[in-house]
Amino acid sequence: MGPGLSWDLAYDVQLMFSYPFMVNAFRAGTIVAVIAATIGWFMVLRRQSFAGHTLAVIGFPGAAAATWLGLATGYGYFGFCIAGALVIAALPQHTGRTASAEESAVIGTVQAFALACGYLFVSLYKGFLSGLTNLLFGTIVGVTDTQVLVLLLSAVPCLALLAAIGRPLLFASVDPDLARARGVPVRRLGALFLVLLGVAAAGTSQVTGSLLVFALLVAPAATAHKLTTRPSVGIAASIAFALLATWIGEALAFFTVYPIGFWVTTVSFAGYLAASLWRVSADRAGQRPQVTESAADLAEARP
Amino acid sequence: MSLQSLAAPNPIAALGHMFTHPFIVHALVAGTAIAIVSGLVGYFVVLRGQVFAGDALGHVAYTGAFAALAVGLDLRIGMFAATIGAGLILGLLGGRSVADDVTIGTVFSWVLGLGVFFLAYYTTHDSTSNGAANVNVLFGSLFGISTSATWAAVAVAFVLVVAILTIARPLMFASIDSAVATAAGVPVRALGALFLALVGATAAEASQIVGALLLFGLLAAPAAAARRLTSDPWRALWLAALLATTSVWAGIVISYAAPTLPVSFAIMTVAAALYAMSFLRQTRAAPATSPARAGVS
Numbered sequence: 001m002g003p004g005l006s007w008d009l010a011y012d013v014q015l016m017f018s019y020p021f022m023v024n025a026f027r028a029g030t031i032v033a034v035i036a037a038t039i040g041w042f043m044v045l046r047r048q049s050f051a052g053h054t055l056a057v058i059g060f061p062g063a064a065a066a067t068w069l070g071l072a073t074g075y076g077y078f079g080f081c082i083a084g085a086l087v088i089a090a091l092p093q094h095t096g097r098t099a100s101a102e103e104s105a106v107i108g109t110v111q112a113f114a115l116a117c118g119y120l121f122v123s124l125y126k127g128f129l130s131g132l133t134n135l136l137f138g139t140i141v142g143v144t145d146t147q148v149l150v151l152l153l154s155a156v157p158c159l160a161l162l163a164a165i166g167r168p169l170l171f172a173s174v175d176p177d178l179a180r181a182r183g184v185p186v187r188r189l190g191a192l193f194l195v196l197l198g199v200a201a202a203g204t205s206q207v208t209g210s211l212l213v214f215a216l217l218v219a220p221a222a223t224a225h226k227l228t229t230r231p232s233v234g235i236a237a238s239i240a241f242a243l244l245a246t247w248i249g250e251a252l253a254f255f256t257v258y259p260i261g262f263w264v265t266t267v268s269f270a271g272y273l274a275a276s277l278w279r280v281s282a283d284r285a286g287q288r289p290q291v292t293e294s295a296a297d298l299a300e301a302r303p
Numbered sequence: 304m305s306l307q308s309l310a311a312p313n314p315i316a317a318l319g320h321m322f323t324h325p326f327i328v329h330a331l332v333a334g335t336a337i338a339i340v341s342g343l344v345g346y347f348v349v350l351r352g353q354v355f356a357g358d359a360l361g362h363v364a365y366t367g368a369f370a371a372l373a374v375g376l377d378l379r380i381g382m383f384a385a386t387i388g389a390g391l392i393l394g395l396l397g398g399r400s401v402a403d404d405v406t407i408g409t410v411f412s413w414v415l416g417l418g419v420f421f422l423a424y425y426t427t428h429d430s431t432s433n434g435a436a437n438v439n440v441l442f443g444s445l446f447g448i449s450t451s452a453t454w455a456a457v458a459v460a461f462v463l464v465v466a467i468l469t470i471a472r473p474l475m476f477a478s479i480d481s482a483v484a485t486a487a488g489v490p491v492r493a494l495g496a497l498f499l500a501l502v503g504a505t506a507a508e509a510s511q512i513v514g515a516l517l518l519f520g521l522l523a524a525p526a527a528a529a530r531r532l533t534s535d536p537w538r539a540l541w542l543a544a545l546l547a548t549t550s551v552w553a554g555i556v557i558s559y560a561a562p563t564l565p566v567s568f569a570i571m572t573v574a575a576a577l578y579a580m581s582f583l584r585q586t587r588a589a590p591a592t593s594p595a596r597a598g599v600s
Contacts, residue, residue: 049405050355101352105527108354109575112520116571119442119517123565133437137419211516212419214412222405258423265416272409 390503394496
């Protein structure tokens with residue numbers, strides 16, 4: 001991409017930020033990392049990571065259609081991801097936490113069809129085939145000021161809303177039956193959360209590409225869940241991991257020929273692997289805190 | 304895109320001399336063979352609740368293809384080696400069923416990231432690199448399949464059909480009720496691993512026609528539709544192959560008549576439409592028992 005590393009870190013960073021496109025890439029990446037890590041933390045807790053993946057995949061035809069129609073890709077990502085979230089929220093809830101054979105077949109078919117539609121729009125917009133890689137696997141080039149502004153304007157209300165519903169959402173996620181008995185509107189919270197997830201998936205897709213959202217939406221949050229069960233510490237750790245993965249990924253994408261999709265997945269996977277190994281060894285030592293305990297604490301804390 | 308010049312203004316008239324084009328004949332021959340395998344294997348994939356393993360193997364197929372191209376091999380070698388290997392590993396680990404969706408998703412997202420690495424390596428280090436390779440691997444290139452590739456695909460499909468039919472009876476038993484099958488002496492675990500290796504080979508085959516990203520749709524949609532249309536497992540197995548073949552044929556005809564529609568899009572649309580139509584049937588053909596949850600789903 002850019003010039004090679006000089007190994008003088010201060011100089012390298014200065015050089016990198018002398019390119020306006022890199023400044024925008026870092027602005028976008030930072031906003032996305034914060035929202036993806038926060039919403040991702042709740043998503044991993046609720047075991048909805050495949051819903052997040054599906055929403056991101058649905059965003060791809062949106063972005064491709066937007067390009068074909070001459071619009072900014074951001075509108076396509078947000079439009080399709082939020083619409084997809086509303087559809088999933090409207091579907092009848094399944095009882096079990098694991099998808100049945102039929103459900104996974106439906107999800108698989110919807111994803112494949114969405115990707116096929118994206119391919120159709122890409123091929124209708126001739127000469128855009130090189131942009132296909134960017135839509136699917138992310139790019140650090142071409143983030144506009146408007147795009148950064150749209151990302152910021154989507155992230156702020158989302159985080160404010162999440163802060164407002166955070167406590168009951170946590171309760172409803174950890175023990176839905178008890179929460180329902182205490183009068184928490186579990187179903188409505190779940191639907192609202194899916195819309196937030198749609199916004200997060202749309203934002204993440206603009207950094208990692210539609211196919212690699214796991215790198216920011218799931219891996220940092222899952223890493224944090226491996227290390228601590230305390231929500232505040234966990235969310236903070238998740239944000240820290242996501243920021244690290246994004247910044248390192250974007251910097252390495254700038255200094256090497258390899259794209260951000262490879263670097264950001266590699267950094268976040270390495271973090272997850274290290275945390276998993278630490279978890280296993282901590283469990284062997286027999287000092288595992290139980291998630292159910294914090295659920296009970298939470299239930300006690302409720303009036 | 305070059306196909307536009309081939310189609311006559313009247314699509315119906317154009318269909319008349321469709322078979323005079325060798326690329327259409329190749330597409331039909333290879334497409335039929337691969338569709339039959341995809342339908343048969345896909346039926347067991349859906350029955351065993353392993354659609355996401357199919358998705359994961361699609362990612363592996365992409366990475367395998369570009370790893371092979373990066374070191375100068377035929378991309379099919381990389382694809383088959385990677386998917387069969389990953390299928391075996393998934394099958395052997397799946398018996399312990401320790402991996403949750405987060406772990407599986409994170410691992411395979413990294414595998415795909417690795418594919419992007421090989422793609423970048425291939426396109427920057429190989430001056431003869433084929434610019435369309437990325438699109439072809441992701442979304443298939445059924446209309447670009449050569450004579451030798453057609454026969455290779457048919458031969459591999461034949462071997463895979465024989466293999467899946469050989470293990471079909473114990474596999475059906477193990478999939479519908481793994482506990483009883485284990486008690487009856489069926490090697491459930493080994494069968495599961497062997498089956499996922501077959502899914503891997505099928506994924507590499509299917510990615511030649513619909514691409515690494517869409518292949519799990521071709522595995523899932525016809526099979527899930529077949530399961531809704533009949534409650535008899537053996538009838539559903541063959542119906543899945545029939546529906547997959549129908550999707551491929553209809554997709555080829557549609558894409559030939561309307562060349563702006565890519566063939567893999569047309570195939571996937573027909574398959575999804577057939578599945579959607581199967582929901583119109585009121586009498587839901589419920590599976591006899593809950594599917595076995597062996598494996599990595």
